[in-house]
Amino acid sequence: MFRKKDLLIIIPFLVAAGILALWFGAKPSYGIAVVEKDGKEVCRFDLSKQKTSRIIDIGGSMNIKLLLEPGAISFYRSDCPDQTCVRTGRLTKPGQAAVCLPGKVSVRVISDGNSVRKYDGYTG
């Protein structure tokens, strides 16, 4: 039969396992933003690691600027006539994407391996 003394052996293992599980399995993460211009990747940002906000100048024919924030990225400005990219708003989850069609610049968020993709796709 188990004695109280045995618990002293079991509990540290369980606590250690719990901590490891939390560290590897439930670490909060927002994913990685992949920025593409004319279909080719120009840069990527780990949204989980952003501590401050800054403007990323992508340039191009539509003079595009992105706003990189802790856990989010968005089109900050574009000279395109329809402004669909700017209106798309902040991308915060794997699976989301925003695109400036006239400027041929896209931003999509992919999983970084730690982040859970809640949605497989977005309609609308």
Place this chain on the structure above:
Amino acid sequence: MLKKKKIAVVLALLAAALIFAVPVCIKYSRGSKAYETSGYAMGTYILQTVYGENGREASDKASEKIHNLENEISWRINSSEIAKLNKQAGKGSTAVDKETCSILETSLDVAEKSDGAFDPTILPVSSLWGFGGGKPHLPDENKIKSAVGLVGYAKLEIGADGRSASLASVGSGVDLGGIGKGAACDTAVAEYKKIGAKAGIVAAGGSIGVYGTKPDGSAWNIAVRDPDSTDDKSSAMGEINISSGFVSTSGPYEQYFVSNGKTYHHLLNPKTGYPENNDIISVTVTAENGALSDALSTACFVLGREKGSRLLEKYGAGGVFIDKAKKVYVTDNLKEKFKISEDGYKLAD
């Protein structure tokens, strides 16, 4: 005594291994190897995620096929079959391939059943507004009136051989913008199947197609974009779980412009020549065919909830209608697959 201690240690280790392994396994099964690609076609952004060892091949082939399709059905490409059909308007028939013909047939079918709420011959009107590539602007009222007179699906005829089409009047023209993105999803899914990918999802503008079973075995979880969020416009108002098929959404919130304080969006009523302004702010349609889901979502937006629901019944399609009061109407065949995920939206009785 020593034996009991050993058993305790082994049990503790086993329990620890379980506690550690379960969440990690769940995490990695969710993040199973997937090949993601993006590109531009059909006047929109195409995003693909394909699972399986041949995911890359399936995705690349699907992209190629979508570009081929665009080269045949886009009225903006001079060498396309649709551009040739438009140039021949009032003069005779034009040869079209099987795929183009099938899309034209679906267009005409939805046009007839929706009493022209969706109309593939809307080009004279749509080209005036400049959505989808040009600079959107408010056209002259008289020009809109004249253009509306040239619109009418009855002017479009498909040859009995299924390999030719014609437009009866000079000045008429076909614009497949309301069905092309869904058709692109059909093309991609057909390639995933042909090449033998394990599973895949393709998003072309507001349309989505899914194929196969995801690595974790769960249904595809499709977010319906929140049509009315201000801070985070990319957020979802709800989600649809499907194991196969296609989903398309039409809403005025993405392509629009403001002129003299008035908002004009891209969902045009073929009969008036102006953006349709009823109380609907988003319509999502599910169907077993991407071209159909795309055309139906456009038609349902123009028709409104009651007539739109009746149209969906004719095709056995599902629908989610959202009105300006944020009331959500879901067709009976979709009620178990759809749920609201955003505060502020309420299911209608």
